[in-house]
Amino acid sequence: MAWDRNQMAARAAHELQDGWYVNLGIGIPTLVSNYIPKGIEVTLQSENGMLGMGPFPTEQELDSDLINAGKQTITELPQTSYFDSAQSFGMIRGGKIAMAILGAMEVSEAGDLANWMIPGKLVKGMGGAMDLVAGVGRVVVVMDHTNKHGDSKILKECTLPLTGKAVVNRIITNLGVLDVVDGGLKIVETADGVTREELVESTKATIVT
Amino acid sequence: MAWDRNQMAARAAHELQDGWYVNLGIGIPTLVSNYIPKGIEVTLQSENGMLGMGPFPTEQELDSDLINAGKQTITELPQTSYFDSAQSFGMIRGGKIAMAILGAMEVSEAGDLANWMIPGKLVKGMGGAMDLVAGVGRVVVVMDHTNKHGDSKILKECTLPLTGKAVVNRIITNLGVLDVVDGGLKIVETADGVTREELVESTKATIVT
């Protein structure tokens, strides 16, 4: 037992606060928008140059001039505004975005994040991820706790090239929720049916209490 | 005999080239817009945030949201665009403005310009002048050759705090036109009824031939 992708997204959605401007990464973070709690207004930024990102379009709404940072076709909302990429990253670096929810390949106990490159294997680029983790108010990582080989993606130190150093505030995985604190990681909660011991066992990093 | 204000402005207007974006300072430079040669299209920038500055308004056209950098009410033209001050000075520093025509208190033979401050007497501020002289493609000064005491405003070295160092390309005065070149100033032409000797006599700077 553990959380599935949608449960992880739903848990991540509880990080949101009313009035916040938020950037959601590709993958599980995108699903977070399906679980925004009632009564809470959150505006989604798409770093290619849009605030107020709406859902995917219908066939009729499809517009080649309207895509998100994952290059998917999307729609606009009543509060939407468009701007250029320099302005977009100005607001990101300037700390105007309250939170980014991102995927990761590895996170270290110091909050280092690696999510853009596997040397010799995967060379796609960092896109806007380095700017986001450096600039936004709070960085929450949502990812599977282990990779396909069953190894912990939470480590004492990252082995892959970093996206940012000491940038992650909270990690939400299929096994639970951990905060980056002085000296290591602190368990905030465990997923349904996951014990504290199982979570500690699966985490190759210092857990502090 | 010498040029009057309008003749100086008319002479300065011959500096303009077709397609240029130009910034005109306060005073005689403002008059230049009355003498733009036929067949030449010039777009005037107002550094508070406008390209395509039109003439003063009629009573009916008067608009408190539409002023120039001298805070005078003005009008717009068909090609006008508005933008914020950061953008406005971005285009100035970025060299997009072909020429600025400015007034001066003093100009040195090295092209140093002083036009913003008399210590202890006049403390109004540089406004956009320092950005203009640092950024635009070409700086032309239009001014009376001498001050009210009859002293040359063209000097070996400026005595007043500088607006910019080695920034002036050409000086147009009531007595003639001088270029800043290696080693000093070169006489380009003399005003109607002014001899070369009179011009040299009135200029307290090195004249090279």
Added chain:
Amino acid sequence: MKKVFNNAEAALSGLLKDDIFIAAGGFGLCGIPELLLNAIRESKVKNLTFASNNAGVDDFGIGILLQTKQVRKMISSYVGENAEFMRQYLSGELELEFNPQGTLAERMRAGGSGIPAFYTKTGVGTIIADGKEHKDFDGETYIMERGLVADISIVKAWKADETGNLVFRKTARNFNPPAAMCGKVCVAEVEEIVPTGSLDPDLIHLPGIYVHRLIQGDHEKRIEQRTLREVK
């Protein structure tokens, strides 16, 4: 999260304290946040530092805060047209930091955009460069200028929607967008608040993310130099 407040006093509530640093939009008397300036005067907070291109005139704009001696320091490019300013400055009551106009605008834009410093050619070789770091790039000398981050910024726009998206009118845009960007909290006053969805998303000058509080009100919009052309 409601951004719309009833009046300037309400919009500023909890934000004003002695000694704070305020960035203000406007150029001359054009596009200045007149309602918020009035409320700051009424609040009687003092020792304020203002980053604003100008200081208004004696009885309008920031000038009204000079009359009451609420301002300790101005960061401006041009302070002519204000006799009281000159008197306080020359008597040493008021501190003044001259910034070239473009440097001031860029410092605001930078501070709001996570850029702590940038290089510019503006002011090299002048007293503005004194004490600033010099650096050569491609054979030319530049000076380093710092980004500005204000405790609050106060700006004036033409229209807003309820989410704080702003639209400006003509040259009243001027310093308002960069000033808005550099405030930790930005309060905007507008002539009209329109329902969310009624502004074209392609034509918003400043996205609502920069605007935290918002009021609508009547503006005097005084003209500093009424210059007319003759009609023949």
Added chain:
Amino acid sequence: MKKVFNNAEAALSGLLKDDIFIAAGGFGLCGIPELLLNAIRESKVKNLTFASNNAGVDDFGIGILLQTKQVRKMISSYVGENAEFMRQYLSGELELEFNPQGTLAERMRAGGSGIPAFYTKTGVGTIIADGKEHKDFDGETYIMERGLVADISIVKAWKADETGNLVFRKTARNFNPPAAMCGKVCVAEVEEIVPTGSLDPDLIHLPGIYVHRLIQGDHEKRIEQRTLREVK
């Protein structure tokens, strides 16, 4: 001074040479200058350096210049979705300089705005910071990034007037304004050129001063990821 040209080839005439540095607007396949890229392919100039957020796909966008091996170096933030790119990069035929997306946009904006360098927190502690100047401001470490100035920039807008004032549409704006700013000469392609005076001066995204040459033409505007929602 006529800015409007008949077609992409005419608009680029005299500007294209081997080894030049070109800044291109667009994000993914959205808002890319497709007509000008086609004309560059036809011109057969080679050894080009491109600053562009992406490299297109194999047969659209900058990808078409990779097929013909006209590109020597890319400055980009993300080059996934392009197999030929990856092949040339891994075989050493193509040089690649990764820039974080915001750093790339700001480098273009800075280069076009007379700012030779600025500081950013983006990339501190990563391989992006290797060899770059580090500097502390207020207790935080930043790295210095340089402004970019391109020999030419090529951009795509929605509408233009005859003086080069540009209006973009939705997220097709993206890198186009900063790319336009940083070119010594900027060539723009648009879907429609309208008479001067028919655009609202308050609603121009990029003033014509940044645009030197202009063409109108039909655009494919290919969609990279057609993502639809189910309608119940």
